[in-house]
Amino acid sequence: MAGIAPHPQDWLRVTPAGLLCEPGGFFIDPTRAVDRAVISHGHSDHARPGHRHVLATRDTLAIMTARMGEGRAGATQQALPFGDPVTINGVRVWLRPAGHVLGSAQICMEWQGSRAVVSGDYKRSPDPTAAGFEVEPCDVFVTEATFALPVFRHPPAEAEIARLLRSVALFPERTHVVGCYSLGKCQRLIAMLRQAGWDRPIHLHGAHVALCRVYEELGIRLGELRTATVAKKEELQGAIVLAPPAAVADRWARRLAEPVVAVASGWMRVRQRARQGGVELPLVISDHADWDELLATAEQVEAPEIWVTHGREDALIHALSLRGIRGRALHLVGRGEEDEAEEPAAT
Template identity: 60%
Template structure:
């Protein structure tokens, strides 16, 4: 009888497939890797062969240079490849542009590696698709009942209301460069903000990549030093979170510091960062999305990766779902948030 551990098992380099001789999202360079999405804690340079969606490969080329791997294998959604008798297909994960779940099949056993995912609509990427499976490997970044993310439109409305309330001040929004920033821009457009949005230079290449893949971000302008401080009054500037604590942000007079992240549900984190307007916008599944996904799939086993495993393990126990924590190392719970 085939055990799930015969098909996928944790190793120091990451989640390994012995019969297929490849890793999924390895944390160190390996001969053959399947990459679920382009965030740096999942997609690293230096692998021999990288199989991923065309969008993820393009993101890795932008972030690491064209020579980020020895060879690339582009697998579009719904496509698949076989290696040593193991079949791997990629289906949308709903996390960021090009993000995928890896569906691994071998000798009648199906295991799904979710990578990072969310269930709610995102105007910048394909929506999560549930896949029936024997084993579902789920993240648990927000695997506590306290994490229930509010409606996206409501958070955008809060931001725009603040802009209207303080027309003399700039709103400086920290948002992760890949995925979160582009989603925030699109949500602002859907919320009615048709004025130019100013962006930090670190976002420009990824914004251009999203535009190249058909995501209309509207008019964007660089937040450069050759503009007077008064020119930014009443405007929205989006920058990587690190820039908010950098001297780069000091060019703006009396900004309203904002931060778009699921972690803004925790008030202490907002206070620690000096955030005046916390925006709860996450690219990860919240507690309800995690548990609803497991209820929908009802896999034979649940494996839980990086995040808060204990609460989700207990929930699975109460629901009669066999579950265990993989405790993989090398994944940053705040990456992408």
């Protein structure tokens, strides 16, 4: 007679270095250098340098290497395609798309009949630059809670892109400068602008150039890109410029042609914060799940227990309890230091 499967809390635990799979001997998105790491995606609050062995998707490994330098993104690397299982010290591990940014993955684990899924950061809305989120039923699902309040219901990103293009048409003499993060958001905006029919060159702040080049090398077509800092002011009239959120409110943006300041972030749902940051055109475009998507995902994975890693844990745990799902805050440290997991300075 088969024994009772262990609860994931018996083999997954929070340590100062992050979430540890004890029987497997590996950490998931550790916050300090470890012997063996499984990395969900390339944002710096999840992907740190100095690990001895790193397992991730091919795209995440390429992004990590581009950002950290050769040899710093794992002394040895193992690329694992989505859906292909590998066994690590008796723990079966496979990856599913998370939909967050290019290469982003959910870490799926099974040990002695017990299954847990660590989602990393994820979104459920379409993204032409990232494989869409796939539901993996499990016993415990580990979720983020960045936008886990009912106020955060993201509109269709296509509608926000249409708002941007209407503004460009309305003010053809001005430069539209859009604050966005260098990994994921920047490339998604470019791809969505192309889908919407914008075939003119898109200008970039220097901080965005390198990762756009990596995306192109990984097969994501972005069209003609130019560096904004070398462009003449008249060339930027009627143009779209993408820059880090901090740069759009900085002296850097003053060289542009009567800039219309925009920021693309889930935080732009809070209009008061947009006004405080001097954002003329707030674009509610997020790479994280909103309130409805978090709750829908919790239902779809069919997990009786959900662990919450960072964000608005209390609100989400309460909402889950009303649906008969046990919630637990993991209190992992070091999350929310990049992309929009914390409110950007420009808001």
